[in-house]
Amino acid sequence: MKLTNRSTPIQNKQKTFSEKLYIPILKGMLITISHLFRRKVTIKYPEQTRQFSPIYRGLHVLKRDENGAERCTACGLCAVACPAEAIVMDAEERRPGEEGEYREEKYAKRYEINMLRCIFCGLCEEACPKEAIFLTDRILPAATKRSDFVYGKDRLVETRNNRVDIATRKTYGKE
Numbered sequence: 242m243k244l245t246n247r248s249t250p251i252q253n254k255q256k257t258f259s260e261k262l263y264i265p266i267l268k269g270m271l272i273t274i275s276h277l278f279r280r281k282v283t284i285k286y287p288e289q290t291r292q293f294s295p296i297y298r299g300l301h302v303l304k305r306d307e308n309g310a311e312r313c314t315a316c317g318l319c320a321v322a323c324p325a326e327a328i329v330m331d332a333e334e335r336r337p338g339e340e341g342e343y344r345e346e347k348y349a350k351r352y353e354i355n356m357l358r359c360i361f362c363g364l365c366e367e368a369c370p371k372e373a374i375f376l377t378d379r380i381l382p383a384a385t386k387r388s389d390f391v392y393g394k395d396r397l398v399e400t401r402n403n404r405v406d407i408a409t410r411k412t413y414g415k416e
Contacts, residue, residue, distance in 0.1 A: 298361045298376040303398040312373035315349040322368035327358035356390040375407045
């Protein structure tokens with residue numbers, strides 16, 4: 242019983258002589274073997290460094306404003322935007338006498354980024370309304386314990402006298 246008139250006969254295609262001898266597979270093996278004898282590109286790391294792209298996204302930094310106060314207001318938009326859920330923060334109210342330390346009335350008491358979970362996508366940077374968090378061109382240093390990859394405010398906030406320059410990353414492609 243036929244349901245439609247669209248039937249195609251099955252063709253049993255015969256293999257050619259070269260296919261029977263596995264010549265296409267041999268061609269692929271010749272390409273692989275030819276790569277074994279090519280000169281490898283080696284960078285002698287301590288003396289030479291690899292050139293990175295101007296839009297390379299490395300370590301995070303929490304910026305300060307012109308007066309030296311932390312820009313982060315603990316709104317939580319960066320944590321919500323993070324697809325890997327690597328950012329954790331706790332908000333707290335600013336106390337009297339801390340006006341020069343924090344920009345707004347609310348600040349991040351605890352701000353942690355788990356670098357093992359982070360995929361360096363930059364969505365936290367885009368979600369921040371106060372331009373407080375940026376990804377720099379610095380490389381993540383090696384460590385031996387998992388706890389060393391959880392960066393708190395002590396490692397993320399830039400110091401008052403040693404500002405991190407993010408101008409090249411911030412303006413690239415926006416001319």
